Amino acid sequence: MRVIVAGAGIGGLCLAQGLRQAGIEVTVYEQDPAAFARGQGYRLRIDRHGTAALRDCLPPDSFARYEQTANPPYESIGAVYDHHLEVRYQHAQRSTTWDPANAARGVNRLTLREVLLGGLADVVRFDARVTGFDLRPGGVRVRLDGGGTDSADLLVGADGLGSAVRRGLVPEAEVLDTGLRAIYGMTPLDDALLAALPPALFGGSCPVQGPERRTLALGSYQPVRSPAEFDLTPVPDYMKWTLVAPMATYSMTEPEFWSAAPERLLTEALRCVADWHPALVDLVHRSDPAVTFPLAIRAAAQLPELPAVPVTLIGDAIHATTPVGGTGANTALRDAALLRHHLDSADGLVDALTTYQAEMRDYGAAAARNSLRGAETIFRCDPLPI
Structure with a gap:
């Protein structure tokens, strides 16, 4: 075959x-x-x-x-934070029979x-x-x-x-088409960010819900061993962030959104979270503009x-x-x-x-x-x- x-x-x-x-x-x-x-x-x-x-x-x-x-x-445990980094709710308690495998x-x-x-x-x-x-x-x-x-x-x-x-x-x-549009970004992790953000935001995935139906979905990459140890492309530890919101809440038209340079998208993301918790603003501010891109949900x-x-x-x-x-x-x-x-x-x-x-x-x-x-x-x- x-x-x-x-x-x-x-x-x-x-x-x-x-x-x-x-x-x-x-x-x-x-x-x-x-x-x-x-x-x-x-x-x-x-x-x-x-x-x-x-x-x-x-x-x-x-x-x-x-x-x-x-x-x-x-x-x-399905925790959801608000834009002030207060736990809004969580779906479950930790299991007593958790199996790492x-x-x-x-x-x-x-x-x-x-x-x-x-x-x-x-x-x-x-x-x-x-x-x-x-x-x-x-x-x-x-x-x-x-x-x-x-x-x-x-x-x-x-x-x-x-x-x-x-x-x-x-x-x-x-x-x-859900009508939602996302801006993806990545911020290298350092001691300052690790100290500024709640520990529960690291390791797994966590959404942070803000006003105007804007959500910042976070997920860290902190591997057991560096990919470079296996002759793979080196990757620093980082926090992935995805700003998700209805298209109407962005300051750009849809054609502008799709044609925007990465720097413009990052500026737009910063505008959307400007009055959020300072640690979240700092997270987005420290992002690498070159790797910022748009996505439709x-x-x-x-x-x-x-x-x-x-x-x-x-x-x-x-x-x-x-x-x-x-x-x-x-x-x-x-x-x-x-x-x-x-x-x-x-x-x-x-x-x-x-x-x-x-x-x-x-x-x-x-x-x-x-x-x-x-x-x-x-x-x-x-x-x-x-």
Whole structure:
């Protein structure tokens, strides 16, 4: 069997690793010209499903790199702060049966991607965007940007929210725009910031809710060991911050928001938090302007039934989620491990896809739906047609 994966994000690379471990031939086509050609976010929360998927798909030494370059495991109690850094509420008490092996971890997105790229130099083709496909007897022909083609027994769309594979497979699939827009930033951690912010803001993920439905979502990256110890790109400890707000609360028009230089976005973020707790203002003020970027908060409205053809989808290509709860990357990883399992063990490709798609739609729809509910609760967006 030969598999083509469209997209070398977290899910696509995890799938490629798993297929290689199973002895299944795989090629990954990625539109970016190089592995780290653009900013794609910073800290990710990897939950027990994500960790289990990585354990299933990665060689043992690569999985060990993931664990060692992640934060120590943590237990979230769902605390939400206000913009004065007072606890507004928390969802749970700490468990007496907490299991670190199944606990969430914070990782640096590009470090994890670097780990996932390990050993795949002959598999991943950069600067090669999948633009569509044609079904053919016994398989699928994949169309590439520039006019090239390739053929496989199976095409997997791991090409994200704007998936070209999804458009060709289920053009009726809709993506819901929450009306929220985000500014992402990153601030290196030092002793002053560590002392100024409440300890509960470190290790896990925490939202800070302010006026005008503005939310500052925080998450620190403080790994067990530095990525540099594993010959990976050095990454200093940092605090990731994401300012989320309705578009109308920004001082820019939507076209201006998307065309703004990073320095302008950082200035806008500072304007939005100007009367917040001084430690939060200082956090944003110390951010590196060069790595500040905008993002729209969107998610899958409904998950369509996928047709019985040798093309399928994983991750945001099928069940995009909002950032609430950090479910996007974890669901993509879960998809990758599940699909690899069924391709390796099922009685034929049809059975593998049928079983995978039924299971994936069940938890994928729940993840998208819960993330939209979370956007209403945490980010306080307008009511959504969930």
